[in-house]
Amino acid sequence: MASRPRDSFTFRDSELPMHLLSQLNGLRQSRVLTDVLLCSEEQEFPCHRPVLVSSSPYFRAMFCNNFLESSQARVNLQGISSSVLSGIVDYVYTGCITITMESVLPVMQAASMLHYVGLFEACSQFLQEQLSPENCLSMIRLSEILHCESLREHAKELAVRSFSDVAASEDFCELSLPELMSYLEDDRLCAEEEQVFETLLAWIHHDPFSRRGAIHDLFKRVRLRFIHPTYLFQFIANDPLVQSSTLCTEIIDSVRRLMLSVSSKCSRELKPLWTTPRRYTCRETLVVVGGRKNNEQTSREALLYDERTQRWQWLAKLPLRLYKAAYVCIHSILYVLGGLSLCMASGDSSVSATVYTLSLKTNQWRTAEPMLQQRYAHQSVSYLHFIFVLGGIGVDKKITPSLERYNSMFNLWESMAPMPTAVLHPAVAANDQKIYVFGGEDELQNPVRLIQVYHISRNLWCRLETRTVKNVCAPAAVIEDKIYIIGGYTRRMIAYDTKANKFVKCENLKERRMHHSATVINNKLYITGGRVLNAHDTIEDSDCFECYDPKTDVWTSKGSLPYKLFDHGSLPLVCVTNRPNPP
Structure with missing residues (x-):
């Protein structure tokens, strides 16, 4: 059956505009129907008024109003060289122009004067491609002279992103x-x-x-x-x-x-x-350090997680293997404190008071002022300009109730009031001038149902017995005024509201977990590694990497660690990055 004929048909010839432009350019070159001469430096460029009027508001105003030029056969364009005018006339008739470093500024000035917006922005784009830390300040000055906002924005962005190099340039001091x-x-x-x-x-x-x-x-x-x-x-x-x-x-x-x-x-x-916040370029980055790797030996590895690429990067290795050290971050520096120092050759071990530090700026480990007491299996937490180290096992192989703090203001360790009850593997967190010690176990490995609270400003402890607390080998982390206690031979996670003085039930972990680590980045809780009890009550090492959002009360998998790991440190380390913010 024959198809019904169309009532109408719209034909659009995509080649016609370029064909017309080409024909007009041929007429210009042959001086056919040209009705005005654009003049510069005693050179004349024949043109068609309708073409100029159609291409530029400047020429539209000149030729379509009662200006003197509207009736003149010759128009002198002051301030534009003949070579630049030649290029612009070619651009008007062909849509093409070659921009070089020698010509870009006069072409840009002429494009601004004659109101060729597209050509002006093309010059700006060309200059943006030439930007470097050495010239971005002079480019900013140039953009202000030319009133070019796009160039100014890109040059300013490079200046703040490469501030170290820019500050060393000659222009900076001016x-x-x-x-x-x-x-x-x-x-x-x-x-x-x-x-x-x-x-x-x-x-x-x-x-x-x-x-x-x-x-x-x-x-x-x-x-x-x-x-x-x-x-x-x-x-x-x-x-x-x-x-x-x-x-x-x-x-x-x-x-x-x-x-x-x-x-x-x-x-x-x-x-x-x-109270001014950190700059956008200072970002908290997750660092995982130390611990027991693949259930084989104590690890010297330090890893950094790149949230953008979702990949792990290897940092400098710890100087030696440390079993059950403590880990904390303060002033953008990672501290590894104490631990059991293992000699692989002899098999001997010794309890350490050594403190190692790592800065992402240098990616080198250094030793810092040692602790007052040798210890391992202890806990550490930072608050303001202090690092607090508490509990653990000393050289006498007994659980110690001692507490010491490092004052970064004076580079000094000092002994503080000991815990009322010595416990091993509690959950520890600091908030609002207090350190909270939840649970743990005693020397007979019995769970301790206690909350011990240390008042930092008064150097005073108090304790509270509670049936709610029964955690061993569980980390704690603070988000706003809630302290989250995550697992500990259980799937349970609870949050202690320090303002309301009550516990809040949260979404359970997927598995019964202990010896894992937890930290907070951008108000989300990240847990790494640990050991899990499977359905057959068998303990297995884990390489899990999960994230908890307190706003939605939902756990999300972030993939896995490069290897199985437990008894490690997981910390937010602030680093400076010149990469632009994510959308």
Whole structure:
């Protein structure tokens, strides 16, 4: 059966526009029907007014209004060289132009003047491709002269992302005070706060007589809360420029008083400076370190999890194998404390008080001030500028109730009041000037149904018996004002609400788990490894990697560790990255 004929048909010739443009260009080159000469540097370029009017608001205004040029056969274009005008006329008739580093600026200026927006942005894109840390500041100045927002944004983004290299460039010290302030205030700035301070010093020292008065305004842009106390009080506080400013010394004294008071509450004057959040480029990254690997031997491995690629990266190995050490992070530094030091050659072991530290900046292990007491199977937790180490087994092979703390402000370990009841493998967490010790087991390996609370500012313990607590070898982690106790020879997870003083039931783990590790990143709970009791009550090592969202009360699998692991550390380590934020 024949198909019914169409009532209408729309034909669109995709080749016609280019064909017309090609024909018009041929007419121009042959000077056929051209009705105006564009002139520059005694050179003339024949054109068709309708083509120019159609291509540019500038020419539309010139030729379609009562301007003198509308009736002239020759139009002089001041400020545009003949070579640039030749290229632009070719662009109008062909849609093509070659941009080079030699021609880009005059072409861009001419495109701006003649209102060729597409050509202007093409020049901007070409300059963006030439951006580097060495030239981005000069490109920003150029973009402001040309009023090119796209170039300015990309150059500024590179400047904050590559701040270390930019700060070393010749252009940096020529920045004005408002320009420098805008960088120091930028949340995208890729730099540690120590470097921010050193950079503002270098800027002032470039012209000390006219700039030293700016030290206070610049100093307030340094986020002091995220600077290591040793650097703050030994280097910054003693800097002559800082000491010359009464306002700067008052800020440092306020920080010192805040730290000595062991309080998270600061004065009204200090609060705007102290509560400023970390920059976007400072991100918490999950690090897994030490532990027992594949049930074979104590591991020296340290791994970093990249959330973007969902892959594990190997960091520098621990200097030696440590059995049941403690792990904690403070001031963007990973600490490995004590443990049982194993000699593979002789098979001997010794209880250690050594402290090893790792910074992602150097990826090198160093030794720090040792603990006062040798111990292993102990717990550690950080709070403000302190590290607390409690319990564990000493050289006498007995469970110790002792507590000691490291004061990073003075690089000093000091003994504190011991726990009322010595316990092994409790769940430990710090929140609101208190350390909470949940459960654990006694010397006879019996579960202890206790909550022991240490008041940091008063150096005082109290204890509370409760039937709810029955955890052994379970980690604890804090999200807002809730302390989550995860597993411990059970699938159960409970959250202790420190404000309401009550326990809240949470979604169970998928398996009965112990000897695992837990940490919090971006208000989500991550657990790694451990040992599990299967359906046949057999203990197996695990390589699990799971995430819990307290908002939805849901567990999600994140894949697996590179190997099975337990009795390890799992920590959030802050690092500076120049990669843009995820969408």
